[in-house]
Each structure stands twice: as structure tokens, then as C-alpha cells.
Amino acid sequence: MPRSKVYVSSAGFTKIGDQWGKSLLDLAVEAARGALKGTSKVKPQQIFVGNMFSAMGARQEHLGALLASALGLAGVPSVKVESACSSGGSAFNIAYSLVRSGVLDSALVVGVEKMRDLEPEEVSLALAMAESAEYTQFVGASFAALNGLLARYYMEQLDVSREDLSAIPVIDHANAVMAGHAQFRKAITSDVVSRSGMVADPLRLFDCAPVGDGAAAVLLVNDKTASRSKRKMAEVLGGRIVTNEFSFYEREDMLDFNATREAFVGAMAQAGLSPQKLSFAEIHDAFSVVGALALEAMGFSRRGCGSKDAKEGKYSEGSDLPINTFGGLKARGHPVGATGVYQVAEAYLQLTDQAGKNQVEDADFGITHSIGGVDTTSVVHVFGKAS
Amino acid sequence: MHLMKSSRPSAILGYGAYIPFYRLLTSEIARVWKRGGSGPNLEKTVASMDEDTVTMAIEASSHAMKMAGIAELGAVFVGTESKPYAVKPTSTMVAQALGQHHTLAADLEFACKAGTEAIQVITGLVGSGMIEAGLAIGMDTAQGRPGDDLEYSAASGGAAYVIGRSGKDAVALIDCSTSFVSDTAEYWRRAHEKYPRHLSRFTGEPAYFSHIETSVKTLFKETGYKPSDFAHAVFHQPNPRFPVEVASRLGFSMEQIKTGLLNPMIGNTYAGNSLIGLAAVLDEAKPGDKILLASFGSGAGSDAFCIEVLDGIKRTRGINPTVISMLKRNLKIDYAIYSKFRDKLEK
Amino acid sequence: MAVQYWRIKDRYYRLIGSKCRECGAEFFPPVYRCRRCGSGGIEDKEMPKKGEIMTYTQLHQPLPGFEAQAPFYLAVVKLDNGARVLSQVVDSHEESVRTGARVRATVRRAKVDGDSGQIFYGYKFVVEN
Numbered sequence: 001m002p003r004s005k006v007y008v009s010s011a012g013f014t015k016i017g018d019q020w021g022k023s024l025l026d027l028a029v030e031a032a033r034g035a036l037k038g039t040s041k042v043k044p045q046q047i048f049v050g051n052m053f054s055a056m057g058a059r060q061e062h063l064g065a066l067l068a069s070a071l072g073l074a075g076v077p078s079v080k081v082e083s084a085c086s087s088g089g090s091a092f093n094i095a096y097s098l099v100r101s102g103v104l105d106s107a108l109v110v111g112v113e114k115m116r117d118l119e120p121e122e123v124s125l126a127l128a129m130a131e132s133a134e135y136t137q138f139v140g141a142s143f144a145a146l147n148g149l150l151a152r153y154y155m156e157q158l159d160v161s162r163e164d165l166s167a168i169p170v171i172d173h174a175n176a177v178m179a180g181h182a183q184f185r186k187a188i189t190s191d192v193v194s195r196s197g198m199v200a201d202p203l204r205l206f207d208c209a210p211v212g213d214g215a216a217a218v219l220l221v222n223d224k225t226a227s228r229s230k231r232k233m234a235e236v237l238g239g240r241i242v243t244n245e246f247s248f249y250e251r252e253d254m255l256d257f258n259a260t261r262e263a264f265v266g267a268m269a270q271a272g273l274s275p276q277k278l279s280f281a282e283i284h285d286a287f288s289v290v291g292a293l294a295l296e297a298m299g300f301s302r303r304g305c306g307s308k309d310a311k312e313g314k315y316s317e318g319s320d321l322p323i324n325t326f327g328g329l330k331a332r333g334h335p336v337g338a339t340g341v342y343q344v345a346e347a348y349l350q351l352t353d354q355a356g357k358n359q360v361e362d363a364d365f366g367i368t369h370s371i372g373g374v375d376t377t378s379v380v381h382v383f384g385k386a387s
Numbered sequence: 388m389h390l391m392k393s394s395r396p397s398a399i400l401g402y403g404a405y406i407p408f409y410r411l412l413t414s415e416i417a418r419v420w421k422r423g424g425s426g427p428n429l430e431k432t433v434a435s436m437d438e439d440t441v442t443m444a445i446e447a448s449s450h451a452m453k454m455a456g457i458a459e460l461g462a463v464f465v466g467t468e469s470k471p472y473a474v475k476p477t478s479t480m481v482a483q484a485l486g487q488h489h490t491l492a493a494d495l496e497f498a499c500k501a502g503t504e505a506i507q508v509i510t511g512l513v514g515s516g517m518i519e520a521g522l523a524i525g526m527d528t529a530q531g532r533p534g535d536d537l538e539y540s541a542a543s544g545g546a547a548y549v550i551g552r553s554g555k556d557a558v559a560l561i562d563c564s565t566s567f568v569s570d571t572a573e574y575w576r577r578a579h580e581k582y583p584r585h586l587s588r589f590t591g592e593p594a595y596f597s598h599i600e601t602s603v604k605t606l607f608k609e610t611g612y613k614p615s616d617f618a619h620a621v622f623h624q625p626n627p628r629f630p631v632e633v634a635s636r637l638g639f640s641m642e643q644i645k646t647g648l649l650n651p652m653i654g655n656t657y658a659g660n661s662l663i664g665l666a667a668v669l670d671e672a673k674p675g676d677k678i679l680l681a682s683f684g685s686g687a688g689s690d691a692f693c694i695e696v697l698d699g700i701k702r703t704r705g706i707n708p709t710v711i712s713m714l715k716r717n718l719k720i721d722y723a724i725y726s727k728f729r730d731k732l733e734k
Numbered sequence: 735m736a737v738q739y740w741r742i743k744d745r746y747y748r749l750i751g752s753k754c755r756e757c758g759a760e761f762f763p764p765v766y767r768c769r770r771c772g773s774g775g776i777e778d779k780e781m782p783k784k785g786e787i788m789t790y791t792q793l794h795q796p797l798p799g800f801e802a803q804a805p806f807y808l809a810v811v812k813l814d815n816g817a818r819v820l821s822q823v824v825d826s827h828e829e830s831v832r833t834g835a836r837v838r839a840t841v842r843r844a845k846v847d848g849d850s851g852q853i854f855y856g857y858k859f860v861v862e863n
Contacts, residue, residue: 121798128797134742135763138844138856139821140793140800145808148791149820153810156789156833198805201792249788249810249818250761250769408825408860435825436802437842441855445747445841471853480855484747484841716863718827727802 004222006099007233007386009042010035011345013216016183016333022213024051024058024114028067031215031338032110036071039219041228044108046098047071047078050091051337053126054080057114067110083241084130085286087111088216088340089370089379093239095220096381100236105225111341112215123211127336130373132247144208144287146248146374148200151289153254155202158304160292162202166193167310168291168323169206169330175317176327178357181342183212183333190311193288207288209334216341218348232386234351237365238270239381248374257297259378260369264298267367271382275299279363280350281315281323282343284371285330294369295323298380325350325358340379343368347383390609391507391564393514397550398557398697400457400520403450404546404666405443406653406713409433411725413539419722426539427626431654433720434528434543436728439471444526445484447547450707451522452485455549456556461518462491464508466501466658467545468576469528470494481524491518498574499623500684501525501658502545507690509550510561520551527657532582533731540626540650545659546666558703559669559678560695563610567602568688575685585685591629599623599633599681602689606679612693614638618676621647621664623683625655639679646671652714658684665694667710669703672696735847739854746856747841751817753779762817783839784862785813790823790831799845807831811859819857826861836862 012034014027022030028049036044049063060066064078081091088111095107115123127143128136136146154160170190176182188206196205226233244259245251251258268275281300285291292306300321301309309315315323326332326346329339349355350363360366363385370379411433413426434443444465463485465477478492491512495501502525509521526545531538553560573594576583599622607613614620620639622630627650634644647664656663661682668678673696680692726732744750751762755775759768762781767774790809800806807823809831823831824842837859844856 121796121801124795124797132763134738134745136820137797138746138854139808139858140797140803140806140844141808141820142793142795142797144795145791145793146820148793149789149808149810152791152833153789198792198794200794201805203791245769247763247820249820254789254810435842437824437844437858439843439853441853442841442843483743484855486744486748718825 002102003100004102004224006096006236007221007226008218008236008344008348009221009226009229009231009233010039011216011218011348012037013181013342013345014214015181016212016214016335018116019213020116024054024060024112025066025070027114027213027215028110028112029070031112031217032067032071032108035108035217035219042106042219042221042225044076044106044219045104046095047073047076047108047110048091048095049078049080050088050109050111050341051080051113052082052084052087053129056126057118083377084372085336086340086370086372086377086379087337089368090241090340090377092340092344092381093241093379096236096239099220099222105222107220108217109220109341110215110217111338113335113337114213115211115335116213136247144200144203147287147289148203150248150254150374151203151287154289154293157255160304160307162194163190164307164311165207165288166190167307168285168288169193171310171316172285172324172328172330175325175358176331179326179332182327182331183210184331203287209286209329212333212335214333214335214338214342216338216345218341218344232352234348235384235386237273237382237384238267240266240270241377241379242266244376244378246376248376255293257293257375257378259375260294260297260371263378263380267380267382273365273382277365278321278367280325280360280366281321282325282346282366282368283323283328284369285324285328286334286371290371322360325355325360340370343370344381351383351385388609389565389605393510395514395516396553397510397513397561398553399548399559399561400551400557401451401453401455401549402546402558402666402669403447403454403707404663404710404713405447406544406710407432407434407438408716408718409435409720409728410717411720411722415722416539420534427628428540428654429651431540431542432544432656433725433728438528440467440469440526440528441471441477441480443543443545444477444481444524444547447526447545448481448485448522448524451547451549454703454706457520457549457551460485460487460490460520460522462509462512462521463487464493464495464505464521465524465526466495466497466505467527468496468498468501468657469530497688498684498686499657499660500682500688500690502662503680503682503690506548506550506561507564507566513550513552520549523548523550525658525662527659529655529657530582530729537585540655542654542656544653544656544663546662556699556702557697558699559697562693562695564690564692565602565605565609566688566690567598567605571687573685573687594685594687595625595629595683596633598687598689599683600636602691603637603679603681606691606693610693616677617643617679619646619668619672620644620679621661621668622681623661624648624650624664627651649710663710669700670709670711672700674698674700735854736852746844749781749783749839749857750778751781752776760815760817762819781817782814785811785837787833787835787837788812788818789833809859811837822858824858824860830861830863838862
């Protein structure tokens with residue numbers, strides 16, 4: 001089957017945080033316009049909106065048509081894609097697949113989430129909908145509780161200390177200081193993490209990604225369309241979505257993020273790339289323990305060493321594989337359905353030398369990794385510089 | 388002829404008590420309301436905020452069914468004055484939890500004697516041959532009005548009894564019983580009220596003593612039994628003093644009542660009261676022991692039973708937690724937590 | 735919620751899960767296909783009521799409806815038949831809630847729909863001691 005090359009030709013995104021004055025649609029339009037700016041020759045042939053809980057958060061569904069119409073693109077096919085916190089990643093993957101396979105010449109992917117309009121316990125309920133209504137929500141287990149169970153298991157079974165666990169949030173905060181769109185731009189110490197308020201023992205406030213509003217958008221084009229432009233682009237070299245046994249505690253080995261491993265291996269194989277070639281990785285650290293287990297599943301750290309390696313500086317700025325170059329989920333932020341697209345936008349900035357003070361030197365290849373649930377849906381994409 | 392004796396011999400096939408985890412010292416109640424001292428009982432049992440008569444009844448019944456070792460119940464009766472629903476029977480939820488559907492199910496109310504009434508009704512259904520076996524439960528999460536004297540004793544708990552045809556595995560025979568009632572309002576709760584109301588001194592002679600003494604004396608007269616025929620006696624125990632007094636008046640010794648006398652540590656579990664006392668006695672009784680059980684329910688009435696322990700009691704040891712072991716497994720809480728648990732705080 | 739609860743009330747009251755007719759594996763919550771051998775030959779089976787804690791957490795930021803109980807313990811309990819259940823652990827001395835602790839199931843009020851709505855009962859666990 002003939003395959004097109006696929007490029008991310010532009011990106012637009014809003015600052016992440018308490019956007020009281022902007023609605024869900026306001027944010028989506030702002031990000032989309034950012035991505036469409038300067039690309040007037042390209043009208044996206046399809047629009048994909050990644051979002052997790054517009055129904056509960058804004059009493060709004062039908063986001064595809066809503067956004068298309070708002071952008072003056074009524075007529076363009078447009079749909080919402082949902083896979084919990086990986087909604088943005090999944091929306092991107094579907095768009096990528098359709099452009100790659102030649103069905104589309106171009107696609108606009110917008111991830112958007114409005115979380116702050118809800119009270120904290122309502123946000124908790126919205127996020128808990130990633131898990132079983134009848135057997136997880138019903139027993140009072142929030143999404144943070146599930147990750148708390150995972151974190152204790154990780155620490156007890158693999159001898160990981162509280163101090164180890166704090167390492168990845170520290171890296172995130174350090175990287176976000178110079179990131180204009182990041183929600184939190186203050187560096188922190190390991191102690192700050194270890195002593196922050198308890199959420200779901202052993203997970204503390206600073207182990208957990210914050211609640212915030214935001215939208216990010218990217219425009220995908222194929223080589224035919226790309227050749228008409230002089231813009232710098234990033235090439236999408238591979239991408240996979242993998243689903244896992246739904247409830248993490250039912251898995252044979254709770255500490256093996258096998259969906260992430262399969263998505264990573266599959267995407268890298270599609271890209272024909274070996275892991276050593278990667279210059280950076282945008283990983284899904286909704287909770288410190290999740291970041292650690294993702295790094296282990298992808299083979300960058302040995303089992304039990306994800307956090308420990310981070311503590312030793314293995315993933316910091318300037319290292320061989322810097323992670324979360326703009327702050328990751330903890331510091332850049334995690335407007336859930338949008339995060340997967342923020343990651344793509346950030347990879348695009350890195351590979352087109354537009355990352356400013358966050359620029360990774362000689363960035364050639366990078367990955368984005370997005371999770372829904374507890375490694376229940378895992379989405380990995382591989383990017384490179386456009387040749 | 389005022390004696391109730393079933394046509395076919397009916398017996399307890401299994402029993403199980405339930406006492407919640409939490410305890411409130413009455414000195415804590417006195418600290419809040421009277422700046423010191425304590426109540427007539429030392430402490431009382433407190434159900435947690437996620438417990439109610441349904442959950443406790445299910446727990447006690449599961450134990451009773453395990454001991455009885457039978458598969459089917461023809462009736463499930465729950466005696467209580469703290470139904471979670473005014474309309475929706477506690478008994479159907481208990482039946483569902485036990486997997487029983489082809490069963491008569493109903494809730495009974497007669498203050499503290501609703502549990503012994505359930506025993507009478509089930510005994511009748513079994514004894515008449517209408518059913519093979521049934522479940523009688525007395526259970527309450529008694530609500531004490533804050534600051535009221537009865538708050539010292541209003542407690543949570545109760546017990547369940549599987550009653551069926553007497554046989555070689557039966558635990559104790561329900562030999563006979565009698566019931567005595569009158570319209571005597573010393574304690575009541577109007578339909579939409581949260582807490583009961585009561586008179587004070589009137590609750591003694593005209594209510595508790597008169598009805599228990601009458602039912603027990605009627606039993607003695609009809610059967611020819613004397614106090615000395617009984618190894619154990621269990622009386623309704625709203626406080627530590629009344630059962631000791633009525634036992635003495637009826638000719639029973641402290642020795643005979645001590646095993647079933649747990650009010651100082653439990654308080655008054657209302658419909659569960661005398662049923663827990665009976666369970667405590669059964670935990671230690673020997674084959675051949677006769678037990679006198681006399682309940683009292685406000686409104687008012689008393690049921691008196693003669694229960695005879697059978698050989699089957701020997702096989703019951705170790706199957707379920709004993710009343711004493713449940714009493715020992717506890718956590719003391721303060722008045723604030725108790726208020727939160729028992730929904731006494733207005734939001 | 736009332737109908738959703740009614741439909742699976744036996745699962746909540748009696749921990750009725752699944753058993754694979756092919757390989758005998760047992761699961762709770764129930765499954766459509768056996769997780770071990772992939773067979774679709776699944777039947778209802780009541781789970782044993784005892785097990786041990788695999789891991790636990792104490793939740794301080796509860797979901798709506800659970801505020802009064804917070805903070806409370808949640809655990810992954812491995813039942814004696816190998817099935818794993820996610821549930822609260824209640825009414826146990828603090829020091830006794832530990833990985834490896836033996837626990838037993840009990841029925842409690844899981845959720846309540848205000849003062850006039852229905853009460854939904856479900857399983858919780860208590861440490862055996």
C-alpha cells in the first residue's frame with residue numbers, strides 16, 4: 001500500500017492554568033488558529049478533537065462539529081476522539097494514520113480540556129470515569145487512589161524510596177522555568193515533593209499532575225502538501241496505540257507497563273529507529289510513579305530504577321536523554337485530553353529549532369508518550385527532523 | 388392456657404451475634420453533657436458511618452447460616468426500631484444477601500422485644516410445619532437523643548437465629564414461650580421524629596418490672612418450672628441494675644445471670660439486647676442446660692422462653708466469633724467522632 | 735444509579751464473580767472471557783470471603799459522596815482463590831493495615847443518595863485479628 005510521509009507543519013497552544021475567562025471552545029479556537037496561522041494555503045481535510053470530559057465539565061458533546069463550525073470550516077469532517085487522558089495522543093494517531101495511508105492530505109488535531117470550572121471533587125469524579133464505574137468508582141477509589149496503590153506496590157516490591165520517587169517531579173519543574181506556556185514555572189527541591197500534602201498515601205501533592213485548562217493544536221500534512229511550503233517541519237516517523245487489560249490490578253505484573261512497551265517498540269519499528277538515537281522523550285508522568293514505570297517499560301531504565309536513574313541525573317537537561325523538556329505533565333501541566341497534543345507541539349518545537357531556552361542541542365529524534373488510565377491505553381509517536 | 392408450644396419440636400440450628408468495632412465510654416458522654424461522671428453502663432457499642440441495621444443483620448445472619456449448615460430458608464424476619472427505610476423491608480435485603488428468594492420476609496417493630504418476637508414467629512412457622520427453617524434477627528443502631536439519659540446506653544448490635552426442626556445437629560430446643568402485652572407508653576417515637584421520647588421513673592415498675600415478672604411467672608405457672616431448673620437466665624438489660632433486680636425478685640441468682648449480663652460493656656442494643664445475651668450464654672452453655680430468656684419491649688410487652696441446650700451445641704465451638712471475642716476487638720472513639728458516625732451533626 | 739446497582743446487586747452483596755469452565759480460573763469483577771486461557775465459557779461463581787492485602791493506600795482526597803469517610807484505606811485484596819478485588823478496608827487498627835495482612839469481606843453501605851434517595855450496599859474488608 002502506498003504510504004505518504006507525514007509532517008507536523010505547525011503548532012498552536014494556549015498557556016495552561018486557571019483560564020477562568022475562556023471557555024472550552026475559546027481555548028480550542030485559540031489553539032487551532034495558532035496552528036492554522038500562516039498556513040492559509042492548507043485547509044485541513046479533517047479535524048480531530050481530543051477531549052476527555054466535555055460532557056461533565058461543560059455539558060457539551062459534539063465537539064467535532066462545534067469546533068469546525070466555529071473555525072469557519074463547516075463542511076469539513078470533524079469528530080471527537082476519547083481515550084481518557086490519552087485522548088489527545090489518540091486523536092493525533094488517528095489523524096497520522098489517515099494522512100500516512102493517503103486517505104487525507106492534511107488534518108488538524110486539537111486537544112482541549114476545561115477542568116477548572118469544576119469543583120475539585122467533580123474533577124476527581126470526571127477523571128475516575130477512566131476506570132470502572134461499577135467496581136472502581138463504586139468502592140470510592142479515585143484515579144489518584146489507584147496510582148497510590150501502584151506507588152506503594154512499586155516502593156515495597158522494588159525497594160524504591162520516597163526520595164527516589166521525588167526525582168522526576170524535580171526535573172519537570174526545572175525544565176518548566178523557561179517554558180512560556182507552562183502552568184508552574186518555579187524550580188523545586190526533592191524535599192518540597194516529599195513533604196507536600198498527602199493525596200493518596202504514598203503519593204503527595206507534588207507527585208501528581210495539576211488540574212488546569214488548556215488547548216493545543218497541530219497541523220499534519222503529507223509530503224505532497226508539505227512541498228508547497230517553506231516552513232520548517234517535523235516528520236512523524238511512527239506511531240502506535242496499544243490497549244491493556246482494563247483494570248491495572250488485574251494484570252499479572254502490575255509493575256510492567258506492557259502497553260507502553262508494545263506501543264514504544266511498535267512505533268520505533270515503524271520508524272526504523274533504535275532507542276539510542278533518541279534525543280529527548282516527552283513522557284506521560286501524570287504521577288511520579290507512572291513516569292518511572294514508563295521509562296522502565298520503554299527500556300531506558302532497568303526494573304525498579306526509573307526514579308533512581310532520574311535522581312542520578314540520567315534524564316535531566318543536558319543528559320543523553322532529557323525528558324519532559326518543557327516541564328512534562330507535572331509542571332507544564334496536564335489538561336487531560338489536550339496533553340497528548342501539547343507533547344506533539346513540544347516535539348515539533350524541538351525538531352524545528354524553535355524551542356528557545358528549552359532547546360535540546362542537536363535534537364534529531366524524539367518520542368511522545370501518552371497514557372489513558374493506568375497504562376490502559378498507551379500511545380507513542382516517534383518524530384524526526386524533516387529532511 | 389397461655390403457653391405457646393409448637394406442634395413439631397423447633398430448635399435453634401445456628402446463631403451469630405454482631406457487635407461493631409467502635410466503643411464510646413459513657414464518661415465521654417458525661418464529659419460533654421454533665422462535665423463529669425459516667426453513665427450506668429461503662430461503655431457502649433457504636434456502629435460506624437457505613438453500617439446500619441441491614442449490614443449488621445447480614446453479618447450476623449451469615450454467621451448463623453454457616454453454623455446451621457442449611458441451604459434454604461422459608462422465612463426471614465428482622466425485628467428492629469432503626470430500619471434504614473421506613474418503607475422497604477430490611478428483611479428482603481438480608482434475604483438477597485443470603486441468596487434466599489422463595490421465602491416469607493418482613494420487618495417487625497416492638498421496641499426492644501422485636502427480636503424475640505421474630506423468634507416466636509419463626510418458631511410458629513417451623514413448628515406448624517409451614518416451613519422447614521427460618522431466620523429470626525434482632526438488630527438495632529439505637530439513636531440516643533444528645534444529652535438525654537438514654538444516650539448513655541443507646542447502642543448498636545444484635546444477633547441472628549436460624550430456627551428449624553429439631554434434630555441431631557440442633558443446638559438448642561425452643562421448648563415453649565409466652566407473651567404478655569399492654570398499652571403502656573413509657574418510651575415511644577412518633578413517625579417522623581429522629582429520636583425517641585420517654586418518661587423516667589415510670590419506665591421501672593409499671594413497664595419493665597410488671598411485664599417481665601408477669602410473663603415469667605406465667606411461664607412458671609404453665610410449665611411448672613422453677614428458677615432452680617435453669618442453668619442460665621437472660622433478661623432484657625436496658626441498664627446494669629434492672630436485670631439484677633428482676634432476677635432477684637423472680638428467684639434467680641447472680642451466678643445464673645452473669646454470663647448473659649453484658650450491658651456494662653455494650654449498652655442497650657434494643658431489639659438486639661436479649662438476643663446478644665442469649666448468644667453469649669450459648670457460647671458457653673452445656674448440653675442439658677435450660678435457659679430462661681425474658682425480653683421487654685416498650686409499648687409494652689415481654690416474651691419469656693424456656694430454651695433447652697442440646698448435644699448439637701458441642702459442634703458449634705469455633706465456627707463463629709464469640710460475643711466475648713467481638714467485645715474484645717474494639718477501638719475507643721470520642722464524642723465528636725461518635726456524633727459524626729451516628730449522623731448527629733447538622734450540615 | 736438505582737437500576738445500574740439493582741442489576742448487579744448480587745455481585746455487591748455476595749461477591750459473585752466468574753469462573754472459567756475450561757481452566758477453572760476465578761475472577762472478580764466478573765469477566766466475559768477468561769483472562770488466563772481466553773475461553774468464553776464463563777459462569778457465575780461466589781468468591782471466597784477471605785484473602786490478603788497485596789497493596790494499599792490511604793485516600794485523603796475522596797470522590798463525591800465519600801467525603802465523610804476520608805481519609806480511608808483502599809486495598810487490592812488477593813482472595814484465597816487468586817482473584818483480586820479492589821475495595822476499602824475499614825474498622826481495623828491502623829497498624830494492622832499492611833501488605834500481607836489477612837482480611838475478610840463484609841457488607842457495608844457503599845454509597846447513599848442523600849436523605850431521600852436509595853442506599854447502595856457493597857463489599858468492604860476488615861483485617862482479621
